[in-house]
Amino acid sequence: MIQFKNVSKSYQNRLALNHISLTVESGTTTVLIGSSGCGKSTLLRAVTGLVNPDSGEIFLNEVRLTSQTLPELRSKIGYVIQEGGLFPHLTAEKNLQLMPKLLGWNMRKIRERINELAELTALPIETMQSYPSELSGGQRQRVSLMRALMLDPQILLLDEPLGALDPIIRRELQEDLREIFRRLKKTVLLVTHDLGEAGFFGDRIVLMKNGTLVQQGSLSDLVQRPADAFVTEFVNAQRSPLEELVR
Numbered sequence: 001m002i003q004f005k006n007v008s009k010s011y012q013n014r015l016a017l018n019h020i021s022l023t024v025e026s027g028t029t030t031v032l033i034g035s036s037g038c039g040k041s042t043l044l045r046a047v048t049g050l051v052n053p054d055s056g057e058i059f060l061n062e063v064r065l066t067s068q069t070l071p072e073l074r075s076k077i078g079y080v081i082q083e084g085g086l087f088p089h090l091t092a093e094k095n096l097q098l099m100p101k102l103l104g105w106n107m108r109k110i111r112e113r114i115n116e117l118a119e120l121t122a123l124p125i126e127t128m129q130s131y132p133s134e135l136s137g138g139q140r141q142r143v144s145l146m147r148a149l150m151l152d153p154q155i156l157l158l159d160e161p162l163g164a165l166d167p168i169i170r171r172e173l174q175e176d177l178r179e180i181f182r183r184l185k186k187t188v189l190l191v192t193h194d195l196g197e198a199g200f201f202g203d204r205i206v207l208m209k210n211g212t213l214v215q216q217g218s219l220s221d222l223v224q225r226p227a228d229a230f231v232t233e234f235v236n237a238q239r240s241p242l243e244e245l246v247r
């Protein structure tokens with residue numbers, strides 16, 4: 001479970017997060033959505049310790065995140081970013097080995113875990129010998145997901161993980177990702193700016209604006225029971241341009 005209690009963060013007197021309180025229940029997927037600059041990534045990064053809130057508290061499975069608890073908690077979090085964040089000078093396999101080696105796993109255990117995750121993410125095992133630049137965008141994101149899952153974390157954070165992919169690859173990976181979230185029963189917090197994708201993944205969608213939470217609920221809550229005019233405006237702006245053209 002992830003709990004944000006009254007979390008605020010400002011940059012040069014501009015509030016990126018304004019008293020955010022939010023709970024992501026264990027084993028569920030919550031999607032953060034909103035216009036660019038509304039604070040989605042900042043909220044996600046606060047869970048990884050990459051952003052230090054000015055005030056408020058974050059709890060991961062009831063343990064408060066502090067500089068003392070961060071190293072231990074960090075190993076329970078998998079984090080995937082849009083461009084994957086793989087080291088370009090290392091093969092996929094070497095990227096995956098980094099953390100477990102640091103933790104002293106033996107090579108056999110590491111190899112077994114890589115085989116297991118390659119199967120889970122539907123990647124041929126030969127791709128493990130490729131460098132990130134030799135992989136397609138979709139394959140790179142599958143390797144990034146493998147890396148995030150290496151230590152079998154309870155919590156998965158994904159920041160626009162499919163944002164850089166073309167529509168067909170994106171659709172395929174969406175299906176696979178949702179299946180993986182469900183099968184592994186992870187606690188997932190995912191950022192997207194695509195409402196369709198939010199509806200596809202989210203047990204709950206959280207719409208943000210200027211560092212605040214505007215509405216939490218299902219896609220139909222947002223569409224049929226908007227909390228205010230901004231929600232309707234956001235939903236309408238996301239209606240497919242194709243829908244408009246062929247009407």
Ligand code: ADP
Binds near residue numbers: 037
């Ligand atoms: P989103 O992910 O919704 O696009 P962000 O969380 O990245 O939004 O940013 C929220 C606000 O905080 C923006 O106004 C952004 O410019 C600002 N911000 C984020 N990170 C920094 C930083 N490291 N330094 C200064 N301003 C930042």
